[in-house]
Amino acid sequence: MTEEHLHVRKGAAASHDGMTAPPRKTFRKKTAAPPDLNAIADGVVNGSVKELAKAITFIESNAASHYNYGQDLLQKLLPHTGKAIRIGITGVPGAGKSTFIESFGMMLCDAGYRVAVLAIDPSSSISGGSILGDKTRMERLAKHPNAFIRPSPSGGTLGGVHRKTRETLALCESAGFDVILIETVGVGQSEFIVRSMVDFFMLLTLTGAGDELQGMKKGIMELADAIVVNKADGANKPLAEKTKREYNQILHFLQPATKGWQSKAYTCSALKNEGMESIWSVIEEFRETAEKSGVLQERRRSQTREWLHTLIMEQLQNHFYRHPYVKEQIGRLEQGAMDGTITPSQAAEQLFKHVYGQD
């Protein structure tokens, strides 16, 4: 893997993240002939990390022509997707996500699996840079020939980050990666976004369930196919076991995240490399169970359908809220509604009349 994988592309003024219509023209000189998309696609299918990185760069690019190349490539590669197990990982800051992914990923890579690590970090939309997927956080894994680490795409809206990660996941699958790990820091709606694109969702946590849970986002536990209490080593081990039991008690009462699968809590020590094999066994058992019952296939189909409607909704909102009249009036109308001088229905109708010229 070369340094360019981690290069953060700064978008042009008019960003294209799939949320708005591509600009008709780009004001940059044509520097080269169009890329040979068939050759790139062939390279990806044959497992070339170099061609994969090229394809991802198109998917992540904010230039309209690149965006179109990316979509064409993706369409060519779609028939080769679907074979990996997609695993989402979230957890509070300090839970040890990087250490876990490095330890877990190394075990899989050493066993011969090819592992791709992606990330969704909504804060990268704001800062323009990503704190996740940094190779320095996972130095050993980054050097492993079976591993591919890609930081969270940056720039554009959260919807853009969402689309780019989802499409990168498909590209990695078509390149023959067996395991896709998607990490998130859990800012904003990012856990729900990751849950909507993975088969198995894991919550990494620490001892002290009570305190942890109090700070936990609402509904997160109910998304998890497994809760893993990390740092179960040394003097902390008995406490971690106690925390595990507390989580199991709560999980027992909650609806399962996946039909036919009882989510449970486990302990591990990513630092000491303990418990990694048993977590992988749990995931393998999950896959077997969910494939047999058809729940996995159904989940993937409905995830794709929902993904289409999410894209539509995001585009609709962008189209509406970026309209000059809406941008100018929305604050005043919100205020009016909150102050009780206009009904929300009237406020909405006023905006619609101007944007869509109805009535």
Next chain:
Amino acid sequence: MTEEHLHVRKGAAASHDGMTAPPRKTFRKKTAAPPDLNAIADGVVNGSVKELAKAITFIESNAASHYNYGQDLLQKLLPHTGKAIRIGITGVPGAGKSTFIESFGMMLCDAGYRVAVLAIDPSSSISGGSILGDKTRMERLAKHPNAFIRPSPSGGTLGGVHRKTRETLALCESAGFDVILIETVGVGQSEFIVRSMVDFFMLLTLTGAGDELQGMKKGIMELADAIVVNKADGANKPLAEKTKREYNQILHFLQPATKGWQSKAYTCSALKNEGMESIWSVIEEFRETAEKSGVLQERRRSQTREWLHTLIMEQLQNHFYRHPYVKEQIGRLEQGAMDGTITPSQAAEQLFKHVYGQD
């Protein structure tokens, strides 16, 4: 209260639920001069249930002119809203919601409070009739001069039912009702809708927390400001107390539904009229706490702001999904995305190009 309150208006072919532009013409003969909206508004403010029912009928009507009368009335009445305590009640079928509301409502009415009972029943969108708010379910309460019972509005989309209930709530407040109870059967997203329009949200349940919870919708417990275990009478009482303790254990770990308020579990017997006063004390304490901290005022303001954006989103979706091209193509594109012959991004763009004529 007269029988007309329960009359379910059957909409014309082109229904107007605030989700689409009002039809330009209605094909019914003009039967009367336009209503005197100022007189109706004055009547409502003076507490006339007859004028209130008239106003609600406009709000619920599917005719464009009536819809506009309703909005004008609502705007006139908005300054008189905001004084009631808004309580949402949900629970599994069999939990005894009707009995609870009758018992609780009677206690309040006898104490001199004026109580309005509304309902959100999404199934009424499908069946055209409502199973909630039926006077026969709350015979004693329906006859009390301090009570006003209105069934779930029917016809149109869930968005329409949502808007109508929300606006009816405002009308009831302007008519001087002190307590608004909004009941829901918990179909679809209805608990989330009710939560988005009330101050205090209560989950009514039964003994056997484990089993109950397994069948409980995800995230519902985290919406509740109180969980009330009903039917705590006779031989069932010790079991109900045990269930209460189990709920309290879980609630302790969950994030509070309202900042600064620890949600707890309680027992009651609606049938035996036991525990009603203590539940009312809890709600009064909640109101005092949340008003003092400003959380209540902030909740109401943000509910109004979110309500405006919910209306916008619903209208955007209706505008898009009712477009003839979208209606014709969406099924094929969904299938293509699920089968992997087209990327969801391409499918979304194809629809957008046709609807909004973008590049």
